[in-house]
Amino acid sequence: MKKISQFIKKIQIGDLFTIFIFILLTGYLSSILWNFPQGEYLKIHMGKKEIGSFSLNQNMTKVIEGPIGKTEVIIDSGKVRISKSPCTKKYCIHHGWIKKLNQTIVCVPNQISISIIGNQSDYDSLNY
Amino acid sequence: MHFNKLIVLLILLLTGCYQNEIMQKKEYIFGTIVEVTIYGETKDHASDAIELVFKEFRRLHNYLHPWKKSIIQDINQSIKNEKIYTTDDEEILSIIKHNKELESMTSGYFNPAIGNLIKAWGFHRDQNPTDRPNSILIDNLQRNLPHMSEINIHRGYIESKNKNIQLDLGGYAKGYALDQAKKILSENNINNALINIGGNILALGKHGDRNWVVGIQNPRKPNPIGSISLNPGWSIGTSGDYQRYFIVDNQRYSHLIDPNTGYPATNSQSATVLLPPIESSGTLSDVYSKPLFIAPEKLKFSIAKELGIDFYMIVMADGKISISNDMLSVIKWHEKIDEKNITVH
Amino acid sequence: MTHSIIKIINQDHKVAKLAAIAIALSLIEFFLPSPIPGVKPGIANIIILFTIIKFDFVTAVWVSIIRVFIVSIIVGTFLGPTFFLSLSGSIFSLFFLFLFKGINGKYFSVISLSLIAAYAHIIGQLLVVRVWIIPHDGIFYLLPIFMISALFFGLVNGMITRSLLNLKYK
Numbered sequence: 001m002k003k004i005s006q007f008i009k010k011i012q013i014g015d016l017f018t019i020f021i022f023i024l025l026t027g028y029l030s031s032i033l034w035n036f037p038q039g040e041y042l043k044i045h046m047g048k049k050e051i052g053s054f055s056l057n058q059n060m061t062k063v064i065e066g067p068i069g070k071t072e073v074i075i076d077s078g079k080v081r082i083s084k085s086p087c088t089k090k091y092c093i094h095h096g097w098i099k100k101l102n103q104t105i106v107c108v109p110n111q112i113s114i115s116i117i118g119n120q121s122d123y124d125s126l127n128y
Numbered sequence: 129m130h131f132n133k134l135i136v137l138l139i140l141l142l143t144g145c146y147q148n149e150i151m152q153k154k155e156y157i158f159g160t161i162v163e164v165t166i167y168g169e170t171k172d173h174a175s176d177a178i179e180l181v182f183k184e185f186r187r188l189h190n191y192l193h194p195w196k197k198s199i200i201q202d203i204n205q206s207i208k209n210e211k212i213y214t215t216d217d218e219e220i221l222s223i224i225k226h227n228k229e230l231e232s233m234t235s236g237y238f239n240p241a242i243g244n245l246i247k248a249w250g251f252h253r254d255q256n257p258t259d260r261p262n263s264i265l266i267d268n269l270q271r272n273l274p275h276m277s278e279i280n281i282h283r284g285y286i287e288s289k290n291k292n293i294q295l296d297l298g299g300y301a302k303g304y305a306l307d308q309a310k311k312i313l314s315e316n317n318i319n320n321a322l323i324n325i326g327g328n329i330l331a332l333g334k335h336g337d338r339n340w341v342v343g344i345q346n347p348r349k350p351n352p353i354g355s356i357s358l359n360p361g362w363s364i365g366t367s368g369d370y371q372r373y374f375i376v377d378n379q380r381y382s383h384l385i386d387p388n389t390g391y392p393a394t395n396s397q398s399a400t401v402l403l404p405p406i407e408s409s410g411t412l413s414d415v416y417s418k419p420l421f422i423a424p425e426k427l428k429f430s431i432a433k434e435l436g437i438d439f440y441m442i443v444m445a446d447g448k449i450s451i452s453n454d455m456l457s458v459i460k461w462h463e464k465i466d467e468k469n470i471t472v473h
Numbered sequence: 474m475t476h477s478i479i480k481i482i483n484q485d486h487k488v489a490k491l492a493a494i495a496i497a498l499s500l501i502e503f504f505l506p507s508p509i510p511g512v513k514p515g516i517a518n519i520i521i522l523f524t525i526i527k528f529d530f531v532t533a534v535w536v537s538i539i540r541v542f543i544v545s546i547i548v549g550t551f552l553g554p555t556f557f558l559s560l561s562g563s564i565f566s567l568f569f570l571f572l573f574k575g576i577n578g579k580y581f582s583v584i585s586l587s588l589i590a591a592y593a594h595i596i597g598q599l600l601v602v603r604v605w606i607i608p609h610d611g612i613f614y615l616l617p618i619f620m621i622s623a624l625f626f627g628l629v630n631g632m633i634t635r636s637l638l639n640l641k642y643k
């Protein structure tokens with residue numbers, strides 16, 4: 001403990017400046033990026049390929065075939081999680097439920113990403 | 129140090145990911161919004177092609193206009209005065225011929241000869257009507273209902289013995305324009321585009337590595353009821369009672385008039401057809417939605433079968449949905465649809 | 474080693490030793506569980522920073538790139554998405570270290586460099602993810618998590634590097 005406080009005392013003025021700048025940057029970007037309303041649709045990608053968008057307003061299970069196996073996604077009226085994955089570390093499963101706009105779960109080994117989107121980018125044109 | 133160069137390179141790298149791949153133009157033609165979207169072409173090439181397409185749209189708008197100065201108005205005038213209309217315009221002759229065929233194919237539910245009825249209902253104006261016409265006038269016009277079969281096309285002239293015929297290609301022109309746009313874009317080597325003329329949509333190619341996706345309007349809410357991923361070349365058309373209509377005494381009167389009664393059809397809120405890339409599919413997606421909207425509920429499905437429409441969806445007057453099995457397999461609902469409100473055919 | 478046919482110069486020994494330590498640190502990190510997905514302390518960066526200050530930038534580039542290749546071959550991610558994430562992170566990190574290595578001196582220490590390297594690492598990785606793996610902007614939602622961890626681990630790694638530099642060679 002003593003050593004750490006000694007250490008902090010020895011921090012140079014420039015380093016304090018750098019730390020300050022990065023704290024500001026982190027705080028500023030976080031406040032922008034995390035201020036999201038509830039999403040309406042789930043968009044699933046496998047690599048660059050779009051698997052599709054699915055309304056969050058339903059209960060369904062979707063299985064996506066990736067390069068190393070099957071990833072299972074569960075939509076449960078308004079929220080989404082990855083329930084099964086062939087990857088070794090299972091980070092995507094531990095990520096748990098997501099429900100807000102732009103929230104994303106990524107499984108890098110199986111190249112699956114699921115993101116919550118709003119209504120706007122859902123279709124290219126409207127038939128009426 | 130080449131610090132500045134490196135920073136510029138970095139910025140280019142970062143912004144490169146957000147490049148716009150889409151070129152789009154919207155304009156008000158045919159009394160509605162027309163929108164052309166082109167994917168993945170250079171800006172100059174895409175905008176040149178878009179200009180050519182809009183030029184064609186403006187030409188067709190003036191050419192086929194139902195109640196302003198146009199060739200249709202000239203023909204109507206001749207028929208009314210029991211005169212022969214002479215012309216060497218092959219295009220109009222083939223359009224009228226096609227309309228004759230379509231009327232007989234749809235058992236008269238698509239009838240472009242009833243301009244007088246549409247006018248009597250007040251739809252020959254840009255604004256929606258505000259009042260109901262005299263029912264004696266409507267009944268009288270209906271009793272003397274004209275048919276396209278009474279128009280005779282000859283080499284170089286058109287004539288008819290029935291002076292009640294007044295052409296109104298309002299249900300045909302937008303679809304025809306879709307096919308024309310498709311032709312122009314293909315001739316100009318545009319392979320990926322989405323054309324939307326007042327809700328009638330034709331997809332050319334794809335949007336990158338995915339299909340073009342179109343939303344289908346909920347007839348009673350300001351949001352889509354579902355969406356469809358259009359395979360390359362497919363087109364979609366909807367007839368609805370929520371664009372051109374008026375309400376008197378809580379009764380909705382739309383521009384979709386049933387030739388068999390002379391009154392606007394009231395059994396549906398909207399009828400949507402999805403067609404594969406067949407000959408004149410743009411035109412047909414516009415035309416075919418009319419009989420499905422207008423015909424009585426019992427006949428709708430046999431008419432769809434006769435016309436070879438595999439993909440259709442009809443929102444009935446009570447909000448319940450009648451949908452073909454094929455359509456159900458491609459539509460993605462944007463709302464929770466109660467299973468007991470869907471009938472699958 | 475001494476009877477090797479290929480002539481090994483002193484420089485190679487140095488690179489090999491440093492790379493070996495960096496690889497060992499990366500492997501320890503790989504097999505330890507991470508509390509948050511995708512977040513790693515990046516302790517191998519200590520060696521890269523140490524190399525830049527104590528030796529020179531070119532040596533650090535060698536150490537860094539060898540580490541990325543060898544580690545990915547050992548853990549079996551070579552030429553997979555994880556490998557390119559790691560490579561891109563390292564390249565960006567080296568690029569920014571190259572730009573800013575001059576500030577180390579009277580006012581700034583290796584702690585600043587460590588923070589810069591940590592943030593550059595995130596940029597490099599997120600760019601690859603955005604361009605290659607997830608072609609939409611949803612991933613930027615994850616950015617705050619990465620930035621907070623970069624702040625923490627950048628600081629800690631920087632402090633460790635500084636004490637290493639002071640301890641051994643002062």
